[in-house]
Amino acid sequence: MGKQSVSRRNVLGLALGLPLAACSGSTSGAEGGSAGNGGTGGVAGTGAGGNAGTAGAGASGGVGGGTAGSGAAGTGGFGAAGSGGIGGQGCEGPDACAVTQDNIEGPFYKSGAPMSPGAIANLRSGVTGDLLQVVGVVYAADCTTPLSGAVVDVWQADSDGVYDNTGFTLRARMRTEACGRYRFDTILPGNYDTRPRHIHYKVSHPDGLGLTTQLYFAGEEFNDTDPYVRESLIKPLDRVTGQEGAVWVCRFDIVLA
């Protein structure tokens, strides 16, 4: 399997990860960093593949190859399950290289979705549902080089499977940070008709071809019968408990052609 086959280590690393700081982008070197206090920073400490911190504390990751740890996210940066950052999740390359498959745009795309000021977007305003946090890294075609400044444009249905086609609810754009990482806090979309739950993506960067695709979730009804689902686009959901309570967490890395 290609890059989309994210190891359990990485999923937990990001899910429990913590604030993030400068990204070294290295896949080698020291194990991840030490736990911090509270995880309150917006962008504090994570390098590639850093260790997550201990429960209840934020952590700053180290550089390269660290193993996933445990601990609820703090309130800043790129953790998950809290209002935290993208921590724990590293920049390490995939197990094998494969460009992310494209997928249909569908009829509900709207250009001009609100642009997040950073790499983290919040789509939860005005909606209710099961909390979901999606994190990932955008890579160049070599599956190794993280693409900073890639625009990630996402849109999805609400928990009843309905799109907002008049406003921009559950629609947002964000730009990947130095390590290519992005994150958005949202709710689990409902399925509609015979379509399984999914989130639409448009990703663009000057160093790659634009990509339109969809993220699907493992174990969903209709995954086997929907004609548009691609196995490589189905990602596992992990259940994580943090400061916000129980949150579904999903990692979706993207490799542009």
Ligand SMILES: [Fe+2]
């Ligand atoms: Fe859709």
